[in-house]
Amino acid sequence: MALVDGHRSRQVRISASVGKRTVLVAWAFIAPAFAFYATFVLVPIGMSLYYSLLRWDGIGKAQFKGLSNYLVVLSESDFLQILGNAFQLVVYFTIIPVAIGLGVASAIRNHLGGRFGATARTVLFIPQVIPLVAAGIAWSWMLASNGVVNQALSLIGLGSITRGWLGDFDFALPAVGLIGAWVLLGLCTMLLVTGIARIDPNLYEAAKIDGATAWDEFRWITLPGLRQEIGVCVTVTVIAALASFDIVYIATGGGPGLQTTVPGLEIYRLAFAHRQVGLASALAVVLMLLVIVCVLPIQWLTRQSK
Amino acid sequence: MTEATGDRDRSRVLPVGALTARTILVGLMVVTLMPFVTMFSAALAPSGTYPPGLQWPANPQWQNFVDAFEAAHMDQLLLSSTIIALGVVPISVLIGTMAGFGIAKLAPKGSTVVYLLFVLGLTLPFEGIITPLYYEVKTFGILNTKLAIILPLIGLYMPFSVYWMRAHFVNVPDEMGEAASIDGASAWQQFWLVQVPIARPAILSLAILQFLWTWNQFLLPIVLVEVPLERTMAGALGAFQGQWGTNIPLLCAGALIIIAPTVVLFVIFQKQFVAALLQGAVKG
Numbered sequence: 001m002a003l004v005d006g007h008r009s010r011q012v013r014i015s016a017s018v019g020k021r022t023v024l025v026a027w028a029f030i031a032p033a034f035a036f037y038a039t040f041v042l043v044p045i046g047m048s049l050y051y052s053l054l055r056w057d058g059i060g061k062a063q064f065k066g067l068s069n070y071l072v073v074l075s076e077s078d079f080l081q082i083l084g085n086a087f088q089l090v091v092y093f094t095i096i097p098v099a100i101g102l103g104v105a106s107a108i109r110n111h112l113g114g115r116f117g118a119t120a121r122t123v124l125f126i127p128q129v130i131p132l133v134a135a136g137i138a139w140s141w142m143l144a145s146n147g148v149v150n151q152a153l154s155l156i157g158l159g160s161i162t163r164g165w166l167g168d169f170d171f172a173l174p175a176v177g178l179i180g181a182w183v184l185l186g187l188c189t190m191l192l193v194t195g196i197a198r199i200d201p202n203l204y205e206a207a208k209i210d211g212a213t214a215w216d217e218f219r220w221i222t223l224p225g226l227r228q229e230i231g232v233c234v235t236v237t238v239i240a241a242l243a244s245f246d247i248v249y250i251a252t253g254g255g256p257g258l259q260t261t262v263p264g265l266e267i268y269r270l271a272f273a274h275r276q277v278g279l280a281s282a283l284a285v286v287l288m289l290l291v292i293v294c295v296l297p298i299q300w301l302t303r304q305s306k
Numbered sequence: 307m308t309e310a311t312g313d314r315d316r317s318r319v320l321p322v323g324a325l326t327a328r329t330i331l332v333g334l335m336v337v338t339l340m341p342f343v344t345m346f347s348a349a350l351a352p353s354g355t356y357p358p359g360l361q362w363p364a365n366p367q368w369q370n371f372v373d374a375f376e377a378a379h380m381d382q383l384l385l386s387s388t389i390i391a392l393g394v395v396p397i398s399v400l401i402g403t404m405a406g407f408g409i410a411k412l413a414p415k416g417s418t419v420v421y422l423l424f425v426l427g428l429t430l431p432f433e434g435i436i437t438p439l440y441y442e443v444k445t446f447g448i449l450n451t452k453l454a455i456i457l458p459l460i461g462l463y464m465p466f467s468v469y470w471m472r473a474h475f476v477n478v479p480d481e482m483g484e485a486a487s488i489d490g491a492s493a494w495q496q497f498w499l500v501q502v503p504i505a506r507p508a509i510l511s512l513a514i515l516q517f518l519w520t521w522n523q524f525l526l527p528i529v530l531v532e533v534p535l536e537r538t539m540a541g542a543l544g545a546f547q548g549q550w551g552t553n554i555p556l557l558c559a560g561a562l563i564i565i566a567p568t569v570v571l572f573v574i575f576q577k578q579f580v581a582a583l584l585q586g587a588v589k590g
Contacts, residue, residue, distance in 0.1 A: 043438075
């Protein structure tokens with residue numbers, strides 16, 4: 001009966017939806033969201049594009065400069081280093097959490113039940129609910145010259161390599177990367193653990209009977225089965241790395257030198273400290289494009305077969 | 307669902323596996339909690355000293371938490387953050403839900419293009435538009451007010467809100483709405499009486515995520531609002547670090563207080579939070 005009703009009413013709806021009023025009502029539902037989006041996202045994107053062609057201190061008269069700001073952003077060594085830093089962060093933000101997450105998920109496959117599992121889940125999610133700024137402060141303290149990291153290193157006889165990690169020219173960027181890895185580790189692990197629980201256990205049993213090694217299982221069952229979840233982890237973490245700001249701002253301020261300066265921080269500095277709005281905007285446009293260019297192939301690769 | 311599978315399987319798995327799993331998880335939990343533990347131990351050291359990373363102080367200075375609370379004006383910050391969250395989340399969730407419904411169910415001609423425009427914004431880094439946002443908000447005359455954070459955030463949340471709610475409504479069988487429309491219910495009534503009640507779990511997840519994002523938002527507050535006390539908690543923490551950065555015990559106490567509200571809420575509503583964060587990541 002429901003089916004018949006549904007069929008009849010669909011025709012009613014279709015014929016009605018031709019009516020002008022219905023169309024207006026439909027747009028009225030969409031309009032408020034679109035108005036906010038247009039005002040505070042689309043228009044600013046357009047303004048970013050426009051500013052990026054100017055030489056402007058934000059107050060006085062602007063000068064049209066064509067694409068010269070982009071030339072600076074894409075050729076000057078400081079900017080190349082800053083963009084390079086963002087990509088180096090991807091290595092830490094993405095590879096560490098995804099690799100550890102995969103390892104953990106494979107090891108504890110289906111063992112996350114009960115109260116213990118629930119506790120673990122809660123604890124591992126805590127970094128996701130605190131402000132990144134707080135994570136930055138916590139880790140500044142962890143990595144300080146007399147922080148826990150150095151304490152632990154001294155304890156295992158590596159006292160000679162202790163240092164203020166975030167102030168060290170060579171180790172500051174990896175240290176910042178480590179903070180990001182810590183923030184994202186729990187989320188990736190839980191996504192992958194949840195995903196692996198959905199893989200048919202019979203596949204693993206069958207593999208065992210066929211004498212498959214643990215590596216075979218991982219390579220031929222776990223990895224393909226988690227394709228979509230891995231895609232999600234990689235997407236989220238790559239965006240977090242390329243668009244990082246909060247952690248760097250708090251933990252290092254971009255230093256020492258430009259060692260940990262990332263595009264987000266440089267945009268902020270150029271626009272609001274150095275009053276170089278045009279240059280800041282060109283870097284902003286490059287950053288927006290960079291994120292899209294990096295994320296699209298990941299999405300394409302991991303969602304394909306679904 | 308996952309939990310049930312886990313429990314069922316455990317009965318036939320070797321205890322050795324379970325033990326390994328627990329050891330690994332305990333290790334992960336230690337790594338996750340260590341930063342908080344060390345902040346806590348530092349927060350109890352005498353104010354102004356430079357304590358070792360991890361050591362239970364001989365004479366725990368609980369007073370530091372009181373001092374930090376006062377130094378950072380936490381009461382005002384809590385109020386300010388709450389006002390901002392209350393300004394953003396209800397409106398953002400409402401208009402996002404309406405648009406998701408409009409695009410999925412009413413689907414006027416051209417709405418696909420609009421939807422694609424929304425989706426385009428899903429990966430937008432806020433830094434990409436923060437500069438023009440500053441000048442725009444200044445033109446509107448709301449720079450340095452809470453509205454400077456509230457209004458742009460609503461706009462910035464629209465891609466995810468619309469994407470999220472559309473994904474929900476697309477999966478609601480058409481018959482649901484049609485049963486109502488045959489009774490002569492208008493689209494507006496159908497939305498409130500039929501669709502919103504069914505969408506409650508999706509709406510709750512969306513509200514939780516947006517509350518978290520707003521509460522923890524850092525970039526917008528530090529750029530658009532000069533006075534730290536008018537910002538979100540996270541935004542004010544930046545200023546607090548600038549002021550007290552050299553006083554480790556006080557800084558750690560302050561940071562812990564600022565972390566506390568979301569962690570407490572998270573522990574109370576952990577089931578909804580975890581579900582929201584997991585789904586949010588998958589769909590985002």
